[in-house]
Amino acid sequence: MTKVLMTFPHGKFKVLTLSYDDGRYADRRLVQLMNDYGIKGTFHLNSGLFGAKDRVPREDIAELFRGHEISAHTVTHPTIARCPKEQLVHEIMEDRMELESIAGYTVRGMSYPNGSFNKAIKEILPMLGIEYSRVTESTGGFGMPDDWHEWKPTCHHYRNRNLLHLTESFLAANKSQYLYMMYVWGHSYEFDNDNNWELIETFCARAGRRDDIWYATNIEIVDYVKSFHRLQFSASRSFVYNPSASPVWIQANGKIVEIGGGSEVQLT
Structure with missing residues (x-):
């Protein structure tokens, strides 16, 4: 019988994604850096805070994050585990509607503001159209999540203080029987606060x-x-x-096979 393994597109077995919160001005520099090196990411935005203090104004959002994902982060960034369910629903649905009017596509993901969530919130999210949500607890590893509504990243770009070490381990990974995901998160303004833009520049390079x-x-x-x-x-x-x-790629008896959308493929 055919032995099948999932792969990423074109038979790759490593994926890299970034995730940044709050929509601050420093996102401009970060996005430009990511674009320069072909790195993609997700930006979780509070639609009720556009243009406040050092936040990107509404009129700049669509163009700034073009080619990346615009994702929910609630309207006003409350600690949602302390909120009544009525407020939770309002914060997520209003954020989705406003972001979708800007992005022009369905917003289906989010990150938890202040890292706040609980079991009840996770159970509500699918009914609000949210298919995944990122937490702040890091794994330090490259495994795939088993709970999309409690998606743990590999590391914060600085709090773990080992971003570049983890990057080298990720780049060196070469066992194709595994899937490796490196997921880096943070806030772009932290590079200004910590005066360490060279960290993310080195990472991207x-x-x-x-x-x-x-x-x-x-x-x-x-x-x-x-x-x-x-x-x-x-x-x-x-x-x-x-x-x-959409097409999906698999490894079948050691051979990379593309299965096009709506198509049937013989494996033997």
């Missing part, structure tokens, strides 16, 4: 524009993994049908 890495936004990773799990394999795994619109 080392990790960017590599042929063996898939550079993706948070929602692109979610969508791709879900597309893989929607694949319909025959019992013998001799053929597979992809009901999704």
